[in-house]
Every structure is written in structure tokens, then in C-alpha cells.
Amino acid sequence: MLRIKDHLRGLVVQALGDLGVDLSTVNFDVTEPARAEFGEFATNAAMVGAKVLGTNPRDLASRLVEQILNSSSPYLKGAELAGPGFVNFRLNNSWLYEDVSAALSMGVDGYGRSDIGKGKRLLLEFVSANPTGPLHLGNGWWASYGDSLGRLLAFVNYDVSTEYYVNDTGGQIRALGESLLALAKGEAVPEGGYSGEYVSTLARGYDGDLNDVTAAGKFASDKILVMIKESLSDLGITFDTWYSQASIEESGAVGEVVELLKANGAIEIQDGKSVFMATRYGDNRDRFLTKANGDYTYLAGDIAYHYDKLVRRGFDYAIDIFGADHQGQVPSLLGAMSALGCESSRLEILLGQMVSLQRGDEVVKFSKRKGNVVDLQEVTKEIGASAMRLLSLQTSIDRSSVVDLAVVTSKSMDNPVYYIQYAHARMAAIERMRIEREIPEPQIEDVDLSLLVHPRELELLKIQSRLDEVVSIAATERAPYKIVTWLRDFAGAFHGFYHDCSVLGDGPELTQARLCMVRGAQVAIKVALSLVGVEALERM
């Protein structure tokens, strides 16, 4: 489909060529100016070019304008030199009308798609919270992020699989088992154990050996994993695979990977323990792979797990989403993959900054061990999956955020989900009214879209036309929140249009044109809503 910016960029390149200027090394932009009076688009080509050529930017710009005006473009109405050397483009509206046609012909499965991923296989791992307690609100935030990122990457044609790494072995599961047994025997939970209400509940249902810590740990973590799956499912999130840490340890894969590292000369033995020479790969310290008791460390298992992803299972790319509290393990993991011969670009680790909670002015402290977490499932039940997801997707994961439970649970207009869904509901309402009033269904080929000239209409169409670029950027920057930003803009433009323009009441021809526009807008908003996993409501 047409990307107007690419078209204009082509005009600039052509014009520069005609001027005999080689700017192949120069990175110029075509952007939307901040102010409408500067035209629909502008380029800074003359300013960055003048620097390279050592000429005056305004001179170069005026020659550029001359060439551009000579070119034949069906969209160009005018171009002029402005400010310090910008070239501003004036366009007729046909590019906007073509976008309406594109939305209608491509529909929700095609509009906005692109081929950035080229069908490459990508494994996206996220949440992966230990099965030692129910998911809390913070888990839900990153779960929403990961799920939406997966949808985005699939939409730009990566072959995406999602995975949850289940830490179903090790000291924390042992502590869980010990806590369960203590409660089952009516004793106090040991120091550092898990004392939440859910453990007591599980203990009452435990009918296994009261002295078998391993069995108790497995019993409890299995049950908790079911709770976790439910909690995610309530948010509309499922995973393609649930990958067991125990299974990879039992398979012997960890030892094989450690041997491979040894063969690659990346390991030294210190006091009988294997140490990965991580400092050679950019880490700030070396890392133990085996403990004094002979067990493998968590890192050893993690390296084997990622080797399994990229080599054994042969994914082209793997993306992990970690909380910032796990940033310390990033360099060692990346270093190990590099030592194993995997190109570093194939493993990408995204760090989400911490989410903290407050209720009004009061900071909410929580601890999984003590059991005073804010339960994800409870909050989701209270406000709904769509509101929950949109709240968490409003902002970049690079910024630590503060969630006010008082606001979250009040269903207030602080959650823009209602504003956005209302725009879609209004579109649906227009269609219902069309049927009720027996207005004929619009046929795009018989409709004169050039009747759409109201500023509100043009504003809506301009924002709509940005969607495919926004999708591409959101996918490549791993930034689903940019979809939400677009949704707010788009919903706002629609509400403004709806307020000022009567879709069904301004004469038959205009009604038909507006019906096409609204249907196109509905395609666009549905695409964006599905990318963030928010329901497109017909009624509210």
C-alpha cells in the first residue's frame, strides 16, 4: 500500500539527482511539521545536504523546490522553501482517499501489515514468574507487554512462538515444599518460607508424604502453575509452550553445554568448580557454573536453556523480557551465547523497569513470601481484561512506573480504554442506525470520496494513514505503547468528527462517502485494538 512519505522521499531523491547532487550518504527525513500552515509534510534534505556540500541551505532548498515542482506526482499540489531551509509539501487529498480504499479492501487481516520479519522464526519468552505464588499486578503489566509485542511481531510477519519458562526446581521450590509441609503438620512456616494464605489452602489439600519435601514442592508448584495459567487466561494471554527448567536439567543438556563451553576454552576450573570466563565477553566478573556441592548453578541451566532455543530448536531469534531486577544476568547470558558461537544479534533481552504500587498517597509494599501481593486475577476480575491491558500498555517499559490502585480499580476516566472503545462503539452504532433507517450500504466504487473535505474528516484520515508506519515502528522498537498513543489520537479525532459531522444526515452522496470513511476507520481501529489485545465493543 501507498506510503506517502516514501513517495515524497522518492521525489526528493529524484530532484537531488536532477541537480547532480549526490546525497546517497546523507540521512534526510520526511516528517509531518508541527504546524498545519507548513503543509502536510516537510523535508530537511536541504539543511543536512548543505552541510555535506558546504553550500547555503536556503539556496539548495530553493533549487530543490524548483525541481520538485517540475516532477509529476499525482499527490503534489505545491512545494515551497520555508524557515532555515525546509521544503514544505502541499498535497491534494487523494492520498487520504486511497487510504480509505485500502482499509476497505484489505480489511482487518491486511491493513497495516508489513513484512519486516520475513517469516523468520522468533521465540518470545516472558512472564516466567516462579510457580511459588499467584501472579501479582506487576506480572500482569509485563505479561500484557509481552503478549502485545508478540501480536505486533506476528503482524509484521515474524513466525512468533511464545514461551513461559517454568522455574520448577531449585531452592525456591524446596522452600515452598517445606512451607507446605510445615503448615500441613500444623507447624510454623520456616524462616524465609512462604506464608501466604494460598499456601495454607494448598496444605489443606495435600495428601502426600508429610516428610517428602520434593513431593510437596511439586504438588504445590503444580497447583500454583494452574492458578497462574488461569490468571493469564483471564487477561486473554496464552503461551505456545510452557518450558520446564527441571526437564532441561534432567535431560543432561546442562552438562553438554558446559562441556561445549569448556571445549571452546571459555571455562576455567577453580577449586574444582567450573567458572565461565565471562569477563572475556564483556561481563564485569566471571561466573560460577557449578557449586561446591557439584550442582549446576542457575546460570548454567539458563545458558543451556538459551542454547536449546537458538541451536537445538533452531529459532532464528529469541527475545526475553526480564524485569530490571534481573539485569545483572544479562551480560553473562549474552556472553555465554557468544562463547557458544551464536551471533549476539540473535538473542535480545528487553528490560522492563520496575512497577511500584500505591493506593492514594500510601505506598503498597508487597512480598510473595509473605503473601501480601496485589493479586492480578482479582484486579482483572474487577476492571476487566481490556482495561487492565490498556493501563499497562500506556507507557514505555523503559520508565519505572507507579500504579495507583485507587485509580485502577475506580474505573475512572484515567483509563483511556473507555474513551477508545467508545469511539469504536460509536462506529458500530452508526452502522446499526444505517440499517434502521434503510440507508443503502455504500459501494466504494460508486462513492465520491472527494466530498470528504471537512477539517475533522481530513484530520481523522491523516491519523489513520499513519497506522502502518506506527505499527512498523512499534514492532521494531519493541514498543507496543506506541499503538496505544495512536489509538488515543485516533479516537480523539473520531469523537471530534462525530461531534461536528453528521454521518447519516448531510445528504445522500456525502452520507455514502462518510459511511465509507467510517468503515475504513473501523478497520483501522480494530487492527490497533487487536494488537494491544483490547476488545472492540459494539456497545458499551
Next chain:
RNA sequence: GCCCUCGUAGCUCAGGGGAUAGAGCACCGGCCUCCGGAGCCGGUGGCGCAGGUUCGAAUCCUGCCGAGGGCGCCA
């Protein structure tokens, strides 16, 4: 002490080399004979501080200040 993030309006956040920095909430004031007022329109109010790079800095670099996180043979 060292390392990683982040400081934008009263609050929550967009903008991350380009022309006069935006939105929501809050506060003040307008708009319902008309497709859904969960809406629309207007107003008040801001780039942590100091240098530097650049034709141009909220944006890039350095330092300082402030917030969060990390620096286990835990996971």
C-alpha cells in the same frame, strides 16, 4: 564505590536532532430540537541543574543533583 534505567504541567504520561513542546486526569468556563454527552470546545500550567557538540538540543555528550534497579557457589 562501580554498573544499568529514568527525571517533561499539580498528578499519570507522550514527544527522543528541526519551525511557537502535547494528551489525559485535576481545576476554571462554555456546548444536548440532530447518528450514543463514557462526547465536543476554550482557559490556567512545564523540559532537574550546569557546561559542551550543532545552522538548530526537551532530544546527542560530560559533570552534578534526584529516583528506581543491579553488583550471590539464590533463582
